[in-house]
Amino acid sequence: MTDSSSEDAKAEHGARHIAADRKKAAKATDTPPQPSQRRQNKRREQQRSIDTRRAILSAALDEFSERGFDGASIRRIGERAKLDFTLITYHFSNKDVLWRAVAEWGLGEILDAVVPRDSLLTAKERVRVEFLAYFNFTTANPAFHNFMLRSMYGDPERIRWLVENYLVRIRDRLRPQLAEAQAAGEMVSGDPDLLYYLMIGATSALSSLRGEMELTTGYALEDPKVRAAFWDLIERSFFR
Numbered sequence: 001m002t003d004s005s006s007e008d009a010k011a012e013h014g015a016r017h018i019a020a021d022r023k024k025a026a027k028a029t030d031t032p033p034q035p036s037q038r039r040q041n042k043r044r045e046q047q048r049s050i051d052t053r054r055a056i057l058s059a060a061l062d063e064f065s066e067r068g069f070d071g072a073s074i075r076r077i078g079e080r081a082k083l084d085f086t087l088i089t090y091h092f093s094n095k096d097v098l099w100r101a102v103a104e105w106g107l108g109e110i111l112d113a114v115v116p117r118d119s120l121l122t123a124k125e126r127v128r129v130e131f132l133a134y135f136n137f138t139t140a141n142p143a144f145h146n147f148m149l150r151s152m153y154g155d156p157e158r159i160r161w162l163v164e165n166y167l168v169r170i171r172d173r174l175r176p177q178l179a180e181a182q183a184a185g186e187m188v189s190g191d192p193d194l195l196y197y198l199m200i201g202a203t204s205a206l207s208s209l210r211g212e213m214e215l216t217t218g219y220a221l222e223d224p225k226v227r228a229a230f231w232d233l234i235e236r237s238f239f240r
Contacts, residue, residue, distance in 0.1 A: 123180035
């Protein structure tokens with residue numbers, strides 16, 4: 001074989017190797033994600049979206065509770081959540097939609113605590129489960145009580161929306177249970193309607209009066225022992 005032929009063969013051999021390497025590289029980089037990888041990516045994106053919405057709702061709760069609906073600002077809510085305010089309007093188109101989402105977040109937690117109809121729990125235990133859920137939510141989110149107070153003195157349409165969509169439903173679900181537990185001698189006697197609102201006030205007192213209580217007694221809402229002792233008092237005050 002001549003030198004020229006040898007060189008040509010080497011060149012051809014090298015070209016084949018280069019082409020093969022390029023093909024391998026293309027396969028390595030151009031292969032679309034496998035189904036399992038796509039599912040993982042989707043789950044991560046969904047979790048990020050959930051985390052973002054939760055951060056927005058928490059910041060909005062603080063803003064609405066401190067300033068009321070009219071004084072609240074989407075831009076300040078973004079600052080509280082450490083997010084660009086345009087991301088807030090992406091998830092919640094306007095302030096009214098965001099306000100409703102905050103209300104649904106809190107009141108939905110209470111509605112979700114419903115005891116199944118076929119549950120073997122007594123009426124007394126059903127009442128306890130639902131008020132404990134309310135107590136746990138308000139102590140974990142102490143701004144919620146003030147949010148509700150401000151909402152009750154705001155726009156009549158927003159008040160009507162709260163009452164019709166949540167407050168009446170919660171009361172109508174609990175009142176018969178209260179009356180049944182009273183008839184069985186398992187709860188303090190008295191008008192069940194008044195008892196319902198008395199228990200609402202009692203279970204929210206630890207969160208709504210947290211500032212005054214800490215200054216006058218040194219008891220902090222964040223202390224699990226304080227929360228446990230407070231709930232124990234509620235148990236002994238209303239349940240028999």
